[in-house]
Amino acid sequence: MSLPPLRLLITGCNGQVGNALAALDWGEARVAGLARSDLDLADLDAVRGVLRRERPDVVINAAAYTAVDRAESEPELAFRINAGAPGVMAEELARRGALLVHYSTDYVFDGHASRPYRETDPTAPTGVYGASKLAGENAIGNAGCDHLILRTSWVYSHRGANFLLTMLRLAAERDALDVVADQHGTPTYAPDLASMTHRVLERLLRSRSEAMRGIFHLGNAGETTWHGFATEIMRRSGNGHVVVRAIETADYPTPARRPPYSVLDKGRARDVFDLEIPDWRDGLDRCFARRARDVA
Numbered sequence: 001m002s003l004p005p006l007r008l009l010i011t012g013c014n015g016q017v018g019n020a021l022a023a024l025d026w027g028e029a030r031v032a033g034l035a036r037s038d039l040d041l042a043d044l045d046a047v048r049g050v051l052r053r054e055r056p057d058v059v060i061n062a063a064a065y066t067a068v069d070r071a072e073s074e075p076e077l078a079f080r081i082n083a084g085a086p087g088v089m090a091e092e093l094a095r096r097g098a099l100l101v102h103y104s105t106d107y108v109f110d111g112h113a114s115r116p117y118r119e120t121d122p123t124a125p126t127g128v129y130g131a132s133k134l135a136g137e138n139a140i141g142n143a144g145c146d147h148l149i150l151r152t153s154w155v156y157s158h159r160g161a162n163f164l165l166t167m168l169r170l171a172a173e174r175d176a177l178d179v180v181a182d183q184h185g186t187p188t189y190a191p192d193l194a195s196m197t198h199r200v201l202e203r204l205l206r207s208r209s210e211a212m213r214g215i216f217h218l219g220n221a222g223e224t225t226w227h228g229f230a231t232e233i234m235r236r237s238g239n240g241h242v243v244v245r246a247i248e249t250a251d252y253p254t255p256a257r258r259p260p261y262s263v264l265d266k267g268r269a270r271d272v273f274d275l276e277i278p279d280w281r282d283g284l285d286r287c288f289a290r291r292a293r294d295v296a
Contacts, residue, residue: 012063020194041085082132087139106153111259181227181246188219189283217264
């Protein structure tokens with residue numbers, strides 16, 4: 001399947017997810033991608049102006065303020081980008097009956113669950129970043145816009161700045177790495193997330209079902225810890241000689257508190273959109289295969 005003729009606008013197209021989205025085949029859709037240099041989401045008037053000029057039928061907002069620790073000292077900027085900008089998008093798209101697809105985060109939860117979080121579970125962010133993303137969800141809902149909010153987690157890619165590339169850089173410099181082992185979640189390979197978003201959007205646009213609107217959890221399947229993720233990265237990259245030592249969160253203090261458990265239950269998205277959700281290890285294999293192709 002592919003998208004019907006429509007105007008599709010992707011924000012954040014120079015980021016991990018946005019870049020993967022822009023690389024997909026969108027069929028007959030006319031796709032416009034905006035990088036940060038094209039649109040600064042902190043400028044809400046600019047956001048409004050772009051939407052009025054482009055008049056898209058669908059916006060996929062893959063742009064966000066994601067500096068989790070820096071957000072603690074820049075709350076106004078984090079809220080402006082993560083809540084103010086999506087709110088403006090939703091208001092503008094509601095006026096024209098257009099659709100907003102927006103990415104949110106596992107950080108809207110406090111991390112004290114004992115099973116994967118469902119969409120209906122209470123939210124309780126513990127830091128500025130999570131609070132700003134939750135405010136964005138609420139702003140979209142309050143605007144009355146036709147929308148799809150996709151919460152995801154631990155996003156990485158073969159490009160950009162992310163945990164995987166940081167581990168590979170450090171492995172080239174050190175014989176041992178200390179990595180937190182008491183935070184549980186699911187690594188999500190950005191191209192996998194983009195492909196699933198493509199599938200979701202195709203099905204949504206061909207259906208009038210209200211069940212395909214609202215909030216969904218989306219990303220790779222399974223769970224691990226940052227330590228487990230790092231261990232698999234070392235194994236697949238040929239850095240098996242590098243010792244990955246398990247430490248606790250308390251041994252690596254950061255300005256922002258991380259949720260100790262943030263695994264998301266993707267069952268609703270799987271069932272509603274008839275999705276195949278790949279395991280995070282399979283995503284990691286695809287990432288290294290892509291890196292190998294890029295080097296060749």
